[in-house]
Amino acid sequence: MSQVHLGHIFHIAGSPVTGEVADALVAEPDGALVIDDGGRIAYCGNRADIPAGYRAEKVFDHRPGFLLPGFVDTHIHFPQTFAGDAYGGGQLLEWLERCIYPAESRFAEPEFAQLAATEFCERRVAAGTTAAMVFGSAFPHAQDALFAETQRRGLRMVSGRGIQTTGEKSAAPLLTTEDDAIRLTGEEIGKWHAADTGDVGTALLHVAVVPRFSLAVTRETLKNLGELYDSVRDRGVYFHSHLNENNRPGTGEVDSTKQAYDVATYLDTYDGKFLPGSAEGGKSLLGRRSILAHCVHCQDVELRRMAETGTSIAHCPVSQQFLGSGTMPWKRTIASGVTVAAGTDFGGGDEWLIPQVLSAAFKVHISEPGEDGVSMHPAEMLFTGTLAGARALDMESRFGNFDLGKEADFVVVDPARVPSLESALAQGIRSEDSALARDQTLFALLMGLREPAIAEVYVRGRRIDLH
Ligand code: GUN
Ligand code: ZN
Numbered sequence: 001m002s003q004v005h006l007g008h009i010f011h012i013a014g015s016p017v018t019g020e021v022a023d024a025l026v027a028e029p030d031g032a033l034v035i036d037d038g039g040r041i042a043y044c045g046n047r048a049d050i051p052a053g054y055r056a057e058k059v060f061d062h063r064p065g066f067l068l069p070g071f072v073d074t075h076i077h078f079p080q081t082f083a084g085d086a087y088g089g090g091q092l093l094e095w096l097e098r099c100i101y102p103a104e105s106r107f108a109e110p111e112f113a114q115l116a117a118t119e120f121c122e123r124r125v126a127a128g129t130t131a132a133m134v135f136g137s138a139f140p141h142a143q144d145a146l147f148a149e150t151q152r153r154g155l156r157m158v159s160g161r162g163i164q165t166t167g168e169k170s171a172a173p174l175l176t177t178e179d180d181a182i183r184l185t186g187e188e189i190g191k192w193h194a195a196d197t198g199d200v201g202t203a204l205l206h207v208a209v210v211p212r213f214s215l216a217v218t219r220e221t222l223k224n225l226g227e228l229y230d231s232v233r234d235r236g237v238y239f240h241s242h243l244n245e246n247n248r249p250g251t252g253e254v255d256s257t258k259q260a261y262d263v264a265t266y267l268d269t270y271d272g273k274f275l276p277g278s279a280e281g282g283k284s285l286l287g288r289r290s291i292l293a294h295c296v297h298c299q300d301v302e303l304r305r306m307a308e309t310g311t312s313i314a315h316c317p318v319s320q321q322f323l324g325s326g327t328m329p330w331k332r333t334i335a336s337g338v339t340v341a342a343g344t345d346f347g348g349g350d351e352w353l354i355p356q357v358l359s360a361a362f363k364v365h366i367s368e369p370g371e372d373g374v375s376m377h378p379a380e381m382l383f384t385g386t387l388a389g390a391r392a393l394d395m396e397s398r399f400g401n402f403d404l405g406k407e408a409d410f411v412v413v414d415p416a417r418v419p420s421l422e423s424a425l426a427q428g429i430r431s432e433d434s435a436l437a438r439d440q441t442l443f444a445l446l447m448g449l450r451e452p453a454i455a456e457v458y459v460r461g462r463r464i465d466l467h
Contacts, residue, residue, distance in 0.1 A: 002054060003461065005033045006047055007062035007412065010442050011069050011401045012383045015391075019334045025379035026402075027438045033067055035408045039461030044402035062412045065455065066445060068382070069401050070130025070409035071354035072389020075240075075293040075314035075343025078146050078159065079104040079137040081116040081123070083347035091324045092246035092253055092348075097170050100347075104137065104162075105173035113142035117149040124155060125466050127352040128411035128454040131393065133240055133291055133314065133343075134159035135210060138174040140184055147192045147205060154459050156409070158238050158393060160208035161188055163225070164216040171216070181217075182224045185209055189232055200236035204459070208238035209285070213245075214257045214269040219281060222274045226283030238289040238393075243267060244302070245294035245325050254297055267292075267302040271309075286311045288394045293343055296320060296328045303336035312392035314343035315384070317360040318351045330365040330374050341392040342385045354385040355449040362447070378443040385446075399460075407460045413445070414455035421448040 009031030016024040026044075034043035034054045043051055077083075086099035107113045124132065136143050136159045143161050150157045163181050164174045176184065194203035209229050211217045217225075229239055244266050246253040257266050262276040270292070275281035288310035295306075295313045306313070315328055333340055342357045343349075351357060358381040365374050390400025399409045415422040424444045430437040457464045 002057045003035045004059045007065045007067040009067045012387045021383040022377045022379045035461040041406050066413040069386040071128050073129045073132040074341040074389050074392050076346050077135045079107050080347035081120045084350045101170040107137045107139050107142040110141045114145045117145035121149045123352045126451050130409040130459045131156035136161045156204045158206040160210035163211045165221045208240040210240045213242040219274050223282035230283045239285045243292040244297040247297040265302050296326045307337040312339040315340050316343040316345035317364045319345035319349035327364045339392050341389040355446045358385050359447050378439045410458050412456035413453050418450045418453040424448045
């Protein structure tokens with residue numbers, strides 16, 4: 001049966017290019033969203049204009065609440081479900097060695113992994129994250145638990161086991177042989193890619209090839225993964241990893257990677273050019289279904305190559321603040337034409353909620369020095385947390401906004417559940433200029449949103465239970 005949802009609607013319509021989304025913002029204060037019985041958007045507009053055929057359908061009145069597209073988290077770590085706010089006394093590499101590798105090693109225990117899968121999905125629903133690129137556990141049983149739980153709840157997910165073939169002592173439980181790295185990844189693709197419908201065009205579940213980062217694998221791993229990825233690309237399999245996150249001089253991730261591989265750019269290692277001097281050694285892992293997290297310290301040549309290949313960025317400013325990784329230059333990165341979507345990077349980030357990532361993005365980018373500083377438009381924030389995520393996942397034609405025919409992924413926000421949000425919306429200053437007043441309301445909503453205000457979550461028109 002079709003459904004009618006009433007509320008104050010915001011979404012980014014159409015398919016605007018990154019950096020030009022303000023004109024695509026749609027606001028319907030007295031809005032209605034009609035979902036057909038296939039879970040697709042049949043109407044989005046003013047309540048008074050609901051097509052006659054749908055007027056008699058079941059009505060869910062969320063007023064004075066808001067209806068927003070479901071949030072898309074393009075980078076989050078399943079095996080760090082319990083590792084948020086872990087103190088390691090250092091930046092990325094110390095934190096990985098002292099906190100994260102030990103925390104992820106606990107997933108060797110199947111019962112613990114199951115507990116984490118349940119908790120992870122609960123947190124996702126509570127945060128209104130309807131679609132996510134999930135950096136997976138090294139352990140196949142943990143990935144089975146995650147996929148099974150995600151399917152049971154009806155959430156969208158791309159995930160793949162985290163691949164590590166080399167590393168320090170504390171990473172030992174997470175390492176496999178070169179052969180097992182390829183075998184286990186191939187098995188995960190065979191078992192879970194489009195497992196729910198058998199068709200990649202309709203599936204909610206997808207698999208990614210996920211080397212942790214170049215420092216956690218070898219040239220041999222990258223060569224073998226390139227071949228594996230090349231053989232499954234046309235089935236819509238994804239690639240996911242980290243890039244240019246920590247640039248502490250000499251000993252940080254970026255310099256260590258360039259030294260270890262003797263390459264001109266970090267990106268070369270994922271682009272088949274992982275031999276000394278950036279010589280070609282294998283096939284590229286970049287493409288329209290490739291997402292790289294962070295990209296804080298990219299050279300122009302790297303941004304150009306990402307744009308050329310359709311590779312996207314998962315922007316994770318909450319994590320970058322937590323780990324002291326710096327600030328991704330917003331203007332320069334957007335100007336390169338690369339799609340920039342939002343990622344929590346939980347537990348490098350300590351927030352599950354994408355609007356909190358957008359809030360951090362606003363704050364760090366307005367604080368960039370001199371001419372680089374930018375006051376993000378609220379529409380750009382909404383875009384980054386919704387439609388840009390769908391685009392980064394190469395599924396923009398399926399979800400991400402309320403265009404007719406799209407699969408209806410949305411959240412209902414009830415400001416009354418968060419008094420500070422409710423009062424900011426009710427009493428905050430609003431311009432006499434109606435367009436600016438609209439933008440101010442959206443800004444207050446995104447900045448002030450907290451998890452308890454996420455009242456209901458829908459994927460493909462189906463309401464998702466929290467438990
Ligand atoms: N680089 C390699 N592994 C990780 C991780 O787990 N988190 C973050 N933020 N960066 C990484
Ligand atoms: Zn990460």
